[in-house]
Amino acid sequence: MDTMGDHHGDNPRANESLMSRRPIPDPARSAQPSGLSLPVERHLSCPICNDLFSDPVTICCGHSFCKACLNCNAIDNSCPTCKQHFSRIPEVNVVLEGLLEDLQQARLLAEGSAGRPREVVCDVCIGPGARRALKSCLVCLMSYCRAHLEGHDSKPRLRGHRMVPPVENLDDRACPDHGRPLELYCRNSGSCICVLCVVEGQEVVSVETVWEERRGQLNDLEGEFQGRIVILENRLQEILSSISVSQDHLRSERTDIDGILSSLISYVENAKIHALLPMDERSQAVETQAKEMTEQLNNEIGELQTNISDLMRISDTEDPIYFLQNFPSTQVLEEENNLTEIALDASTSFGTFRSIIKNLMDEILDKLELLTPIELQRIVRFAVDVKLDPNTAHPRLIISADGKEVQDGGGLQVVPMGAQRFDLYSSVLGRNRLTSGKAYWQVEVGDKLGWDLGVTTSTSQRIGRLVFEPDANYWVLTHYDGEGYAAMTAPPKKLALIAKPKMVGVFLDYEEGLVSFYDLTSSSHIFSFTACVFSGELRPYFSPHNELEESRPLVITAV
Numbered sequence: 001m002d003t004m005g006d007h008h009g010d011n012p013r014a015n016e017s018l019m020s021r022r023p024i025p026d027p028a029r030s031a032q033p034s035g036l037s038l039p040v041e042r043h044l045s046c047p048i049c050n051d052l053f054s055d056p057v058t059i060c061c062g063h064s065f066c067k068a069c070l071n072c073n074a075i076d077n078s079c080p081t082c083k084q085h086f087s088r089i090p091e092v093n094v095v096l097e098g099l100l101e102d103l104q105q106a107r108l109l110a111e112g113s114a115g116r117p118r119e120v121v122c123d124v125c126i127g128p129g130a131r132r133a134l135k136s137c138l139v140c141l142m143s144y145c146r147a148h149l150e151g152h153d154s155k156p157r158l159r160g161h162r163m164v165p166p167v168e169n170l171d172d173r174a175c176p177d178h179g180r181p182l183e184l185y186c187r188n189s190g191s192c193i194c195v196l197c198v199v200e201g202q203e204v205v206s207v208e209t210v211w212e213e214r215r216g217q218l219n220d221l222e223g224e225f226q227g228r229i230v231i232l233e234n235r236l237q238e239i240l241s242s243i244s245v246s247q248d249h250l251r252s253e254r255t256d257i258d259g260i261l262s263s264l265i266s267y268v269e270n271a272k273i274h275a276l277l278p279m280d281e282r283s284q285a286v287e288t289q290a291k292e293m294t295e296q297l298n299n300e301i302g303e304l305q306t307n308i309s310d311l312m313r314i315s316d317t318e319d320p321i322y323f324l325q326n327f328p329s330t331q332v333l334e335e336e337n338n339l340t341e342i343a344l345d346a347s348t349s350f351g352t353f354r355s356i357i358k359n360l361m362d363e364i365l366d367k368l369e370l371l372t373p374i375e376l377q378r379i380v381r382f383a384v385d386v387k388l389d390p391n392t393a394h395p396r397l398i399i400s401a402d403g404k405e406v407q408d409g410g411g412l413q414v415v416p417m418g419a420q421r422f423d424l425y426s427s428v429l430g431r432n433r434l435t436s437g438k439a440y441w442q443v444e445v446g447d448k449l450g451w452d453l454g455v456t457t458s459t460s461q462r463i464g465r466l467v468f469e470p471d472a473n474y475w476v477l478t479h480y481d482g483e484g485y486a487a488m489t490a491p492p493k494k495l496a497l498i499a500k501p502k503m504v505g506v507f508l509d510y511e512e513g514l515v516s517f518y519d520l521t522s523s524s525h526i527f528s529f530t531a532c533v534f535s536g537e538l539r540p541y542f543s544p545h546n547e548l549e550e551s552r553p554l555v556i557t558a559v
Contacts, residue, residue: 044100047081048073052103056096059086064096101131101147120166124148136167139181141174143167185210253374264367271360372525376518379507382438383559386430386540392420392462393428396546400553403431407544407553422462430540433458434508441540442505442520444555449482450545451554453504455515458537475515475529476541477504487527495527503557510534 046053048069055067061084065073070089073080077087120133122145133143137152139161144152152158167173173182180194187203198204307328314326387403395417398409406428417423432439434455445451452468454476461472468474468488476488485495501519504526508515513532518525544554 041103044096044103053096053100056093056100057090058093058096059090060084061086064093067092097146101145104131120168121145122148133166135163135165136170138162138164138167138173139183141170141181143170183207253377256374257371260367260370264364267363267367268360271356271363275356369524372518373523375525376505376520376523379438379440379505379516380559382440382507384432384434384439384441386432386441386556388542388556389429389431389539391418392422394422394424394426396426397428397544399428404556405553406542408547408551410551419463424464425466425543426546427452427462427541427543429456430542432540433537434510434539435537436510438510439508440505440559442503442557442559443542444503444557445479446502446552446555447500448479448544448552448554449547450478450480452476452478452541452543452545453506453517453554454488454541455506455508455538456541457535458539470529470532474541475532477517477527480545485526487529489529493527497526498522498524501526506540508538510538 041052044052044056046056046066046069047063048065051066053064053066056064057067057070058064059070059079061079061082063079063081065080067089070080074086074089076085078085120136120143121130122133123142125131125145125148131145131147134146134149136143137158140152140158143166152161174180175182175194175197178194178196180196182192182194183206184193184195184198184204185191185207186193186197187205189202192207193204310326310328314323317323388399388406390399390403393399393406393415395412395415396409397406398413399406408426415421422428430441443453445453454474456475457473460474461467466472466474468476468478469490469492471490474488478486478488480486485497487493487495497519499519499522501521503520505518505520506515507518513534514528514530515532516525516528542554544551
């Protein structure tokens with residue numbers, strides 16, 4: 001064992017190399033190629049690992065083994081097969097090694113290719129019999145079989161080259177510009193370069209240096225990746241939970257909306273029946289009346305035809321008495337002369353019809369109003385933090401320090417004037433510049449006698465008399481004279497509100513061209529500007545109106 005230690009025990013790399021060369025059992029080897037006999041392969045197999053020899057050695061008793069197998073299994077320098085003692089492990093048996101290479105080449109030829117898929121072949125071998133590569137040189141950028149590897153290692157000037165297990169794509173290890181090995185690393189560009197790629201001023205180190213650095217980072221990097229995985233998995237679980245909650249919410253909303261609309265459809269169907277019922281009843285009455293008149297006229301026609309027969313019968317008689325006694329009565333003709341124009345009354349009660357339509361419209365509005373709370377639950381998700389812009393405020397207005405309140409100050413303040421500031425109307429804009437998507441904010445209007453709320457463009461007119469209508473880029477709802485409400489359309493549309501709103505919500509959908517107003521006190525819809533054509537920036541618009549009595553502010557509240 002001491003002798004064996006002289007050869008291998010003091011050289012860990014040698015032992016490692018030997019173990020790395022020990023063949024891994026390959027299922028493909030169990031398939032015997034055509035032209036090769038089973039006994040030949042049996043004589044070229046190691047009795048320890050039962051696979052083809054790797055680095056075959058033959059000891060003095062004549063038994064042969066893989067060099068690594070013998071090194072690991074020879075107890076007290078005894079042959080594992082016959083227990084005969086030997087002094088040291090001999091060198092590789094070149095005859096057996098040559099036979100093994102010929103066997104491998106014959107197999108490759110029988111398979112019809114230089115190597116199995118993804119198997120690296122020797123770059124020095126020429127022709128279809130190229131041997132499988134054992135090592136790749138990262139300096140020469142070539143792969144070598146066992147025979148050519150010995151030639152490479154035998155040259156002293158090549159012994160310092162870095163040899164690695166066979167590399168499939170050595171071209172990736174070469175500089176695409178200079179064809180030299182990529183043996184340096186540029187920290188500035190974060191890439192591998194060759195010696196000809198070095199530029200003055202760049203921080204360049206060997207690839208081994210960076211390799212060792214990065215290897216040292218593997219554990220930390222793995223920990224970071226694992227931590228990131230945990231975060232992403234938690235986020236994935238949150239998304240899945242959110243999807244489940246959202247689906248439940250949508251199903252609940254759908255049930256509510258479907259119930260309201262189904263009820264509305266049912267009411268419309270009933271209204272239809274009641275609206276058509278008088279027409280059906282009148283139709284039956286007209287039909288009965290026409291039938292009675294038809295029977296009457298047919299009876300009169302029959303009587304006249306009988307009179308004609310009587311006239312024909314007495315027309316030739318010479319007996320005056322008989323003639324006078326049978327002469328037809330003229331009473332029928334007198335009644336006929338008294339007949340007025342026959343007209344069937346097909347009219348219906350228009351009052352009843354109008355009443356039904358009014359009730360139907362009222363019911364539709366009432367049913368649709370039930371959808372408003374559902375709508376409000378949706379739009380609050382698009383709440384934005386609206387703050388007032390003092391640079392746009394009329395000189396009468398006082399803006400709170402937090403930009404959330406505006407009220408009439410009762411007189412003009414000394415402020416710098418400009419095109420951005422309202423000079424005639426007591427108005428102010430929000431700082432928010434809305435160019436897409438959806439936005440919602442709400443304003444406490446309290447018991448104020450007047451106010452304006454809405455949106456306008458960043459470029460809308462602010463100096464002089466303003467036109468508050470969509471064509472002038474103002475979409476505004478106004479309250480005036482303590483009781484009146486109007487949507488500033490063209491012309492303005494007066495609104496009849498059941499109750500006075502104390503809190504008003506404003507919702508904007510830029511892409512849909514929609515501006516809606518809601519009475520949050522009663523959870524009801526007030527008015528919507530639809531099919532609006534927006535362009536450029538939109539900004540929230542406010543006006544507390546000039547108040548002669550004690551001024552009360554408009555307050556932008558949190559949602």
